[in-house]
Amino acid sequence: MSKKTDERKKNVVVVGGGFAGIDAAKGLAKQLDHAQYNLVLLSARPYFVNIVAALRTVVSSAGQLEEKVLVPYDRLQNVAFVQGRLVEIAETAPGKGGVLVLADGDRLEYAALVLATGSTWPSLIDFGDADEEVREKIGVWRRTFAQAKNVVIAGGGSVGIELAGEILDAYPNTKVTIVHSGTRLLNDAYPDKFRDRMEQTVRARGVALVAEDYVDVFPEPLATTDVVTRAGKIIRGADLVIPAFGARPNTGVVATLGGGVLTASGHVRVAPTLEVRGHPGVYAAGDIVEWREQKQAGKASAHAAVVVPNVVSFLRDQPQAKVYEGSREMIVIPVGRAYGAGYFDVLWGIVVGNWLTSVLKGKDLIVGMIRGRLNY
Structure with a gap:
């Protein structure tokens, strides 16, 4: 073995x-x-896939992120890797x-x-196991985003929000619409004040939002069509409809x-x-x-x-003393490199905006820090 x-x-x-x-x-x-x-x-897989940076990696070849987000396990000490x-x-x-x-x-x-x-x-970042399969999928999506002009994202959770931002950073003239099942973006694990800030940030970037609705049909990529939501709203001329469910x-x-x-x-x-x-x-x-x-x-x-x-x-056949008591909810959601919002469940519940979100995550998606966990 x-x-x-x-x-x-x-x-x-x-x-x-x-x-x-x-x-x-x-x-x-x-x-x-x-x-x-x-x-x-x-x-x-033959390597760790940094899912935190996956959306930016598949949207554009800028920075050749795949060389940084696909990290081998060979520097883990005292660990035998079996693929x-x-x-x-x-x-x-x-x-x-x-x-x-x-x-x-x-x-x-x-x-x-x-x-x-x-x-x-979601299929966008559901990578395969073999190296050639992973890299081919990245290449296919990059070519697809480069050609798309009118993108509909089904799902207004963190994946859908971040994806919208990455598309607009790479292709500012692309039209982006998010269709979300809830009345507000994200879910009720987070307070309304944060969800409202998130919506303000997304709208400020020019993203159109359709709330309390669903996309049920996903045409082939780059096949221009009118998307009809479950509630009957028509989004005309979409050429890329992407599921971004949780x-x-x-x-x-x-x-x-x-x-x-x-x-x-x-x-x-x-x-x-x-x-x-x-x-x-x-x-x-x-x-x-x-x-x-x-x-x-x-x-x-x-x-x-x-x-x-x-x-x-x-x-050692000894009693197990450590128990898990849960973790505080914290999340930082970039909407591209320079925009976004974050929430920290401390004190009164702290909400942060564009600048701190960019510093904490949006600018570099903490790629270097994560590589460090694998001793790279």
């Missing part, structure tokens, strides 16, 4: 190479007894480890398991653990220790966790801070 693993040792496996998986792997690398355990990071797509988790017995079955037929035993399989994203938990393979593991929404049922309910020694982190909070990359480190010590305690 990997020349970097010692077959005489047991494996602790982290499944998923996104934000939560990286934070869990880095934490375990520092705390595991490497004389007894191999630490393995299993991911279907493969997981298709089944075959648990020996609760608390007794098991075997991970990969699409190519390979099998990887585990003594403890961290599931950090992340989200499935992400969904990527947990299909997690269901192979057995019945009752997933909620109706597809999230993983966990105890406050972030151990999967009914499956000792198996943990979940990141977007897939059933917890009443917004699913964001910023939550990953807090999840890892609970999972890592509890994995170590499990392996």
